[in-house]
Amino acid sequence: MSEQDRVRVEPTAGPPLLASRLTPAVPPEPVVARPRLLRRLDEGSAGPVTRIAAPAGWGKTTLLASWVRLGGAPPEVEPGAVVPDSGELAAPPESRPVPAWVSVEVGDDGDRLWSYLAAALRAATGSTESGPVPDRSPRPEHLEALAASLAAADRPVLLILDDLHRVADPAALTGLEFLLRHAEQRLRLVIGARAGLHLPLHRLRLAGELTEIGPDELAFTDDEVADLLTAHGAALPAAAVHRLRERTGGWPAALRIAALAVRAQADPERWAGQFGGDQPEIAGYLHEEVLATLDPAEEDLLRRTAVVDTVCADLAEALTGRADAGQALADLAGAGGLLHREDTRPAWYRCEPLLADLLRADLARLPADDLRELHARAADWYAGDGRPADGLRHALAAGRWDLAGDLFVAHWPELTRYDREPVHAPAPVAPPAEVVRADPEVALACAAERVCAGDLPVASGHLGVAAEHAAGLPVPRRDRFLRLVTALEVSVARLADDQAEVRAAAARLLRTRPEGATPTRLPDSAPTSSAPTTGGGAAADDADLRAFTGTALGLVELADGALPAARFVRARAAAREAGRPRTELVGASRAALLLAVRGELRAAEQAARDALGMPPCRGWSGRLDCAYAYLALALVALLRDQPEEAAANLALAGPAFGVADGWGGGAEAGTGEDWLAAAPGEPVAAAVAALCRAQLHRDAGDPAAGQRLLVRAGAALADRPSATELTSLVRAAEAELRAERGDLDAARDLLAGIADDGTDPVLAVTVAKVELLAGDTAAAGRALPAWQAPTATAWPLPVRLDAGLLDAVLAERAGDGRRAGRILEQVLDLAGPQGCRRVFTRAAPPVRDLLAAHLDAGTAHFTLVSDLVRGANTSTARPTAAPRGVLDEPLTERELTILRYLQSILSNVEIASELSLSVNTVKTHVRNIYRKLDATRRREAVRRARELRLI
Numbered sequence: 005m006s007e008q009d010r011v012r013v014e015p016t017a018g019p020p021l022l023a024s025r026l027t028p029a030v031p032p033e034p035v036v037a038r039p040r041l042l043r044r045l046d047e048g049s050a051g052p053v054t055r056i057a058a059p060a061g062w063g064k065t066t067l068l069a070s071w072v073r074l075g076g077a078p079p080e081v082e083p084g085a086v087v088p089d090s091g092e093l094a095a096p097p098e099s100r101p102v103p104a105w106v107s108v109e110v111g112d113d114g115d116r117l118w119s120y121l122a123a124a125l126r127a128a129t130g131s132t133e134s135g136p137v138p139d140r141s142p143r144p145e146h147l148e149a150l151a152a153s154l155a156a157a158d159r160p161v162l163l164i165l166d167d168l169h170r171v172a173d174p175a176a177l178t179g180l181e182f183l184l185r186h187a188e189q190r191l192r193l194v195i196g197a198r199a200g201l202h203l204p205l206h207r208l209r210l211a212g213e214l215t216e217i218g219p220d221e222l223a224f225t226d227d228e229v230a231d232l233l234t235a236h237g238a239a240l241p242a243a244a245v246h247r248l249r250e251r252t253g254g255w256p257a258a259l260r261i262a263a264l265a266v267r268a269q270a271d272p273e274r275w276a277g278q279f280g281g282d283q284p285e286i287a288g289y290l291h292e293e294v295l296a297t298l299d300p301a302e303e304d305l306l307r308r309t310a311v312v313d314t315v316c317a318d319l320a321e322a323l324t325g326r327a328d329a330g331q332a333l334a335d336l337a338g339a340g341g342l343l344h345r346e347d348t349r350p351a352w353y354r355c356e357p358l359l360a361d362l363l364r365a366d367l368a369r370l371p372a373d374d375l376r377e378l379h380a381r382a383a384d385w386y387a388g389d390g391r392p393a394d395g396l397r398h399a400l401a402a403g404r405w406d407l408a409g410d411l412f413v414a415h416w417p418e419l420t421r422y423d424r425e426p427v428h429a430p431a432p433v434a435p436p437a438e439v440v441r442a443d444p445e446v447a448l449a450c451a452a453e454r455v456c457a458g459d460l461p462v463a464s465g466h467l468g469v470a471a472e473h474a475a476g477l478p479v480p481r482r483d484r485f486l487r488l489v490t491a492l493e494v495s496v497a498r499l500a501d502d503q504a505e506v507r508a509a510a511a512r513l514l515r516t517r518p519e520g521a522t523p524t525r526l527p528d529s530a531p532t533s534s535a536p537t538t539g540g541g542a543a544a545d546d547a548d549l550r551a552f553t554g555t556a557l558g559l560v561e562l563a564d565g566a567l568p569a570a571r572f573v574r575a576r577a578a579a580r581e582a583g584r585p586r587t588e589l590v591g592a593s594r595a596a597l598l599l600a601v602r603g604e605l606r607a608a609e610q611a612a613r614d615a616l617g618m619p620p621c622r623g624w625s626g627r628l629d630c631a632y633a634y635l636a637l638a639l640v641a642l643l644r645d646q647p648e649e650a651a652a653n654l655a656l657a658g659p660a661f662g663v664a665d666g667w668g669g670g671a672e673a674g675t676g677e678d679w680l681a682a683a684p685g686e687p688v689a690a691a692v693a694a695l696c697r698a699q700l701h702r703d704a705g706d707p708a709a710g711q712r713l714l715v716r717a718g719a720a721l722a723d724r725p726s727a728t729e730l731t732s733l734v735r736a737a738e739a740e741l742r743a744e745r746g747d748l749d750a751a752r753d754l755l756a757g758i759a760d761d762g763t764d765p766v767l768a769v770t771v772a773k774v775e776l777l778a779g780d781t782a783a784a785g786r787a788l789p790a791w792q793a794p795t796a797t798a799w800p801l802p803v804r805l806d807a808g809l810l811d812a813v814l815a816e817r818a819g820d821g822r823r824a825g826r827i828l829e830q831v832l833d834l835a836g837p838q839g840c841r842r843v844f845t846r847a848a849p850p851v852r853d854l855l856a857a858h859l860d861a862g863t864a865h866f867t868l869v870s871d872l873v874r875g876a877n878t879s880t881a882r883p884t885a886a887p888r889g890v891l892d893e894p895l896t897e898r899e900l901t902i903l904r905y906l907q908s909i910l911s912n913v914e915i916a917s918e919l920s921l922s923v924n925t926v927k928t929h930v931r932n933i934y935r936k937l938d939a940t941r942r943r944e945a946v947r948r949a950r951e952l953r954l955i
Contacts, residue, residue, distance in 0.1 A: 021119060021120060021123055024107075025106060025107040025109070025120060026104075026105055026106060026107075026120065026123060026124055026127070027105055028068065028069035028072045028073065028105050028107075028164075028166075029065075029069060029107075030069070030073075031065070031066045031069050031070065034235040034236065035066055035070055036228060036231045036232050036235055037070065037074070038067070038070075038228060041067055041071075041217070041221065041222070042067075042070070042071055042074065044215075044217060044221065045067070045068075045071050045194065045217075047215070048194070048215030048217070049101065049162055049192050049194055049215075050192075051192070051212075051213055051214075051215055052184055052189070052191075052192060052193065052208065052213040052214075053184070053192070053193045053194075053195070053203075053208050053213060053214050053215070054192075054193070054194045054195065054214075054215040054216075054217070055195045055197065055201070055205070055214065055215070055216050055217070056068070056194075056195065056196045056197070056217045056218075056222070057197055057198070057216065057217075057218055058198070058218055058219045058222050059198055059219070059294055059342055060198060060257070060293040060294055060297070061255060061256060061257025061258065061289065061293060061294075062219055062222045062223075062255065062256055062257070063222055063256035063257070064166070064196040064197075064222070065166050065167070065196060066256070067196075067222070068164055068166055068194065068196050072103050072105060072164065101159055101160035101161055101162035101192055102128045102129075102157070102159050102160070102161050102162065103128070103162045103164060104124040104125055104127065104128035104161055104162065104163045104164065105124065105164045105166070106120045106121060106124050106163070106164070106165050106166070107166045107167065108120075108165060108166060108167045108168050108170045108171060109167075109170060110170050111170075112170060112171055112176075113171060113172060113173040113176045114173065114175075114176050117171060117176050118176070118179065121163070121179075121180075122146070122150060124163065125150055125153070125154065125161060125163065125191075126150075126153070128157075128161045128162075128163075129153045129154060129156075129157045129161060147179050147182050147183065147186075148186070150183060151182070151183050151186040151187050154183065154187035154188075154190040154191050155186070155187050155188040155190050157190050159190075160189070160190045160191065160192055161187075161190060161191055161192070162192050162194060163191060163192070163193050163194070164194045164195075164196075165193065165194070165195050165196070166196045167196060167197065167198075168195050168196065168197045168201060169197040169198045169201065177201075177203055180193065180203065181203065181204060198297070219255075219344070219356075220344075222254075222256065223253060223254025223255065223256075224249060224252075224254040224255075224256060224259055225249070225254070226242070226245055226246050226249055229245050229248060229249045229254070229259055230242070230245045232259055232260070232263055233245065233263050233266070235263075236260075236263035236264065236267070237267060238263050238264075238266045238267045238272065240266070240272060240273060240276055241273060244272075244273045244276045244277060245276075247276060247277050248262060248276045248277075248279060250357070251276075251277075251279050251280060251357055251358070252279070252357065252358055253356040253357050253358065255356060255358060257289060257293075258281075258286055258289075258358050261285050261286060261289065262276065262279055262285075265285055280357075280358065280361040281357065281358030281359055281360065281361030281362040281365070282361045282362055282364075282365035286358055286361075286362070287362055287365070290358065290359060290362050291362075294342065294359065295362075298342075301326075301332075302332065302336060304324070305320065305324055305326065305329065305332050305333075305336075306336070306342065306343075306355070306359075306363055307363050307366055307367060308323050308324050308378060309323055309324070309333075310355060310360055310363035310364050310366075310367055311323065311364075311367060311375075311378045311379060311382055311398075312382055312394070312398075313354065314346065314352045314353065314354045315333065315352065315353055315354070316330075316333075316350050316351060316352045316353070317329055317330025317333060317350060317351070318330075318350075318385070318389075319382070319385050320332075320333055322381050322382070322384070322385040323378060323381050323382060323385075333351075333353050334351070336353075337351075337353055342355070342356075342359065343355060344356065376401070376402045376403055377402075379398045379399075379401040379402035380398070380399075380402035380404055382394070382398040382402075383395050383396075383398035383399040383401075383402055383404055383407055384407075386398060387399070387407060387411060392411050392414070392415035392418055392419060393418065393419055393456060393586075395407070395411050396408055396411045396412060396415075396419060396449060396452065396453055397429060397432075397453055397456070399411060399449075400432040400435075400449065400450060400453055401432045403433070403435075405435050405439045405443065405446045406443070408446055408449040408450075409443050409445040409446045409448075409449055411449065412445055412448055412449035412452055412488075413445055413484075413488070416452065416488055416491060416548075417491075417548050417551060417552045417579075417582070417584050417586075417587050418584055418585075418586040418587065419452040419453075419455075419456065420452065420455060420456070420491075420492075420495040420552075421455055421456055421458070421495065421499055422555065422559065422586070422587070422590045422629075423627075423628040423629075429457050431454065431457070431459060431462055432450070432453070434450065434466075435447070435450065440469060440470070440473060441473055444470045444473040444474065444477065444485060445470075445485065445488070447466050447467075447469045447470035447473075448466070448467070448470050448485075448488055448489065448492060450466040451463045451464075451466035451467045451470065451492050452492060452495075454466060455492065455495050455496060455499065458499070460496055460499060460500055463492070463496055464496060467489060467492055467493070467496070470485075470489065471489060474486060474489070483516070486516075487513065487516045487549075490509055490512050490513045490516070491513060491552060493505075493509045494506055494509040494510055494513060494552070494553070494556050495556070497509055498556055498559065498560060501563075503560050503564065506556060506557070506560050507557065507560070510553045510556055510557055513549060513552070513553055514549060514553055516549065517546055517549055517550075544581075544582055544583075547578045547579075547581040547582035548578075548582045548584065550574070550575070550578035551575050551576075551578035551579035551581075551582055551584055551587045551588075551591070552587065554571055554572070554574055554575030554578060554591075555572070555575045555579070555587055555590050555591055557571060558571040558572045558575055558591070558594060559590075559594075561726060562594060562686075562688050563686075563687070564724055564725060564726040564727070565687050565688060565721055565724030565725070565726045565727025565728075565730055565731075566688075566726035566727070566729075567598050567601060567602075567688065567729055567730060568598065569595060569598035569599055569601075569602055572590075572591045572594045572595035572598060573591070573595045573599075575587070575590075575591040576588055576591030576592050576595055576611075577591075579591055585618060588618070589615055589618050589629045590629060592611045592612075592614050592615040592618075592629075592633070593611075593612070593615040593628075593629040593630070593632035593633045593636070594632055595608075595611050596608050596609075596611035596612035596615060596632065596633055596636035596637075597612075597632050597633075597635055597636040597639070597688070597689065597692060598688075599611060599636070600612075600636045600639040600640050600643070600692075601639065601692060601730075601733075601800060602800050602801065603643065603800050603801025603802050603803075603804075603805075603838060603840065604801065604838065605640045605643060605644065605801075605838040605839055605840065606837070606838055606839070608636050608639075608640055609636075609637065609640050611633075611636070612633040612634070612636040612637050612640070613633075613637075615629060615630070615632070615633040616630060616633045616634075628686075630656075631656075631657045631689070632657075632689060634653045634654075634656040634657035635653070635654070635657040635689055635692060635693055635696075637649075637653040638650045638651075638653035638654045638657060638693075638696050639692060639695075639696055641653060642696050642699055642700070642842060643802060643838075643840050643841075643842050643843075644839050644840065644841050644842065645841040645842040645845045645846065647700055647703055650696060650700065651700055654693065654696055654697065654700075657689075657693065687720060687721055687724050687727065687730075688727075688730060690717065690720060691717045691720070691721055691727075691730050691733075691734055692730075694713050694714060694716070694717035694734065695714070695717070695733065695734060695737055697710065697713055698710030698711070698713050698714050698737060698738075698741065699737070701713070702741060702744075703846070707741045707744060707745055708745070710737075710741055711738060711741045711742065711745075714734055714737055714738040714741070715738060717734050718731060718734045718735060718738065721734065729766070732764050732766040732767050733766055733800075735754060735755070735767065735770075736755075736766050736767055736769070736770040738754060739751040739754045739755050739770050739774060740770055740773060740774070742754065743773070743774045743777050743778075744777070748774060748777065748778050751774045752771075752774060755767055755770060755771050755774065765789045765791075765796065765799050765803055765807070766799075766800070766803050768787055768788070768789045769788065769789065769791075769803055769806050769807045769810065771787040772784045772785075772787040772788040772807075772810050773806070773810065775787060776810060776813065776814070777848070781814060781817050781818075784810065784814060785814050788807060788810055788811060788814070789807060791804050791807035791808050791811065792808075792830070801834065801835075801838060801840060802840065802842075802843060804834060805831055805834060805835050805840060805843045806843055808827060808828075808830060808831035808834070809828070809831055809843060809844075809847060809851050809854075811827050812824045812825075812827040812828045812831065812851075812854055813850045813851060813854065815827060816850070816854060817850075821857075821861075824854060825857075825858060825861050828854055828855070828858050829858075829863060829864065829865070832863065832864075832865040832868065832869065833865075836865055836868055841871075841872060844872045845872060849947050849950050849951075852873070853943050853946075853947065855869055855872055855873050856873055856943060857943070859873065873907075891936055891937070891952065892936075893936050894936075895933065895936060895954065898929060899929050899932060899933050899936075900954065901919065902915060902919070902926060902929045902930065902933065903933055903945070903946075903949055903954065905919075906930070906933070906942055906945060906946055907946050912926050912927055912930065930942075933945055937949060937952075
């Protein structure tokens with residue numbers, strides 16, 4: 005018998021205790037260290053209770069054993085490191101609790117469980133108290149003795165209970181709560197379990213005493229998948245690693261199975277791309293370790309609801325006939341962790357990808373009539389709930405040709421792909437020829453479903469079959485039929501990136517508009533409701549045409565790099581007229597971003613809020629649409645100089661475009677370069693995100709990172725013929741960053757030959773900025789375009805504001821302070837209504853000095869200017885040219901404090917009051933500050949201090 009398996013007997017009478025259950029087993033090799041989770045356990049174990057809850061195969065035991073064996077998350081454990089496999093446990097440092105391990109087995113209720121708990125706790129505390137705790141509900145004296153031993157321990161005891169879900173008797177765990185309450189914070193529980201626990205978790209959660217780690221955190225990241233594959237000698241390209249993680253949902257057991265199997269494959273990359281839950285290696289594990297733990301009713305619920313991608317309580321009830329389906333879904337998501345609950349109301353649930361694969365494979369083996377009945381129930385529910393896309397797909401799968409045709413005719417603008425995410429679904433059986441002859445719209449419905457699935461060849465085939473029957477239709481119906489055919493041709497051409505055909509088909513479609521049709525109405529404020537405002541008939545058909553074609557053409561122009569804000573605004577208004585929420589969402593989200601680029605911040609924010617406030621668009625995920633809305637809010641926040649809000653919204657926008665975790669944080673976050681590579685079909689969004697991120701890097705004192713990002717953004721736009729305006733914005737931002745870093749020649753080279761003629765206002769304004777930064781006011785004045793000319797109203801607002809501020813600075817430099825004040829007032833008139841603040845608060849010192857002087861001269865924007873002056877003084881200082889010199893006599897701490905107040909508009913009396921000093925003391929410090937900074941007045945002292953980077 006090995007040392008690990010020997011039996012340990014307590015000194016007093018009682019059942020034997022296995023030493024192997026009191027020590028963490030060595031996990032199967034190799035085990036890749038996961039520092040982020042080890043740190044999470046370190047943090048959680050500083051509190052009373054940490055729970056790791058997930059289904060089988062999510063690495064709970066492996067993680068806990070690795071953590072104990074490594075003694076926590078020491079700094080030397082890097083991503084990709086392999087956990088030591090020796091049987092020796094790391095000695096816990098003096099600062100860490102003493103670990104006590106118990107592996108729970110089936111049947112560990114009452115005295116058996118507490119025998120192991122008492123033995124583990126006595127070993128950890130070094131107590132000589134002997135004998136197990138014998139009762140199912142432990143006697144108070146035994147619990148009090150254990151609690152006293154814990155309270156007297158030199159260090160806290162970390163009790164790790166693995167597989168605690170195996171305890172079925174609630175009474176067996178009541179003593180744990182007693183120990184937690186009476187061990188004087190010397191007991192900390194770390195629990196690994198599959199399902200619900202008989203512990204007061206809600207009370208602990210409300211008290212802030214519970215740390216929870218679930219499948220979302222246990223799931224492997226791309227980097228961890230790559231490390232695991234490498235450790236198994238099965239390295240794959242990055243794209244294949246990402247695909248494998250998506251297919252497995254990051255499930256550790258599935259990834260280990262894949263890592264073991266991929267080495268035997270002739271084409272590992274192709275095999276990894278096709279990896280699914282219906283493969284024998286995975287199917288067997290899922291059946292034995294996951295489905296076998298469920299009762300038949302739960303398994304049947306999972307299987308029947310697998311006919312749809314996501315399910316809510318009402319839909320589950322329709323599919324299963326169970327009145328308690330909603331509660332069953334919640335239980336499977338909460339206790340069992342077999343379903344992932346989306347953050348929506350009502351709650352929607354989805355299976356992990358591999359489990360969904362297996363359940364659908366099981367469904368495919370049902371009798372054909374039973375499977376069609378499930379699809380028919382789903383189709384009826386979706387149609388009744390106003391979700392035509394899902395309803396159409398299931399109606400075709402059920403052979404409900406009449407319902408499919410009716411859904412397509414009634415909802416055709418909503419039954420197209422507006423994004424680049426196909427709905428992965430097998431092609432349904434084609435309708436019989438006699439059905440198509442009687443109702444050709446059924447063939448169009450089949451084509452629309454295949455367009456959504458990204459199966460363009462089959463969609464074109466259905467269109468061809470439908471066209472053969474057009475001639476036999478009566479005239480009114482034939483006209484409608486040909487219009488619908490043309491609409492599908494627009495969709496097919498757009499998804500095939502055939503821009504010429506999109507424009508041609510859209511023109512053909514618009515020619516079917518009724519005679520004398522009115523243009524789209526643009527209300528002053530957009531209502532959030534998507535209810536149709538037309539009375540139906542020809543007016544509604546016309547609104548459909550305008551919404552559909554405007555959206556399609558806008559997406560084509562956007563993919564080409566253009567900024568068609570007005571087109572999306574009109575398309576959104578038409579979609580609202582027609583009552584098409586999906587189309588309206590596309591228009592609102594894209595319009596929000598493009599309006600933000602133009603500086604129309606109030607309209608952009610409203611459109612973004614409207615888009616995010618809309619429901620999930622009747623079966624469409626809206627993921628890309630929400631990403632556009634969040635990106636718009638990020639740009640709005642940036643222009644309003646709210647960097648934290650901008651970064652938060654960037655992080656929310658990032659996942660839709662493949663941004664790595666942690667990209668949206670502060671200065672320590674990534675540059676977002678992977679995001680540019682992951683969004684080839686969204687060049688405008690990619691470039692705007694790059695602009696936002698570059699400015700945040702600049703604010704954080706890392707302009708070089710922002711510069712690199714802008715270089716890549718410019719390269720990504722190089723092959724977009726319509727991206728002239730966006731390219732100028734990116735190039736201008738890059739040139740400005742280069743100039744601010746002191747590389748004036750590089751900035752001039754970047755702008756040379758492009759902005760010389762002054763026809764591009766963005767680049768011309770940047771040339772003026774660079775020349776002013778170089779000290780050549782004459783060159784700056786020559787380069788500055790006429791920002792008050794009528795044509796300048798078409799410029800983006802931030803560009804006009806920059807130009808106006810430069811004009812004011814040049815006037816001040818020329819000695820015309822009155823003109824400078826008038827210009828600054830005009831700039832404030834433009835900026836105020838939109839809340840644009842960044843151009844002031846992040847501007848160069850001359851602009852901040854102008855603002856301070858403007859307060860004394862009098863302004864209609866006194867409150868705004870006061871806030872801007874304070875904001876400019878508290879904003880993160882941007883990199884400046886090297887200081888002109890160093891102080892011969894440094895400022896004292898008190899002088900530095902008062903110097904910071906000199907940036908504000910506070911008088912000496914008010915500064916004295918703020919610092920609880922006498923006015924004479926403040927005046928003495930101010931005189932010393934002037935002397936040391938070689939200044940004669942307040943504004944000069946502040947400017948000198950900024951040049952020396954003292955403030």
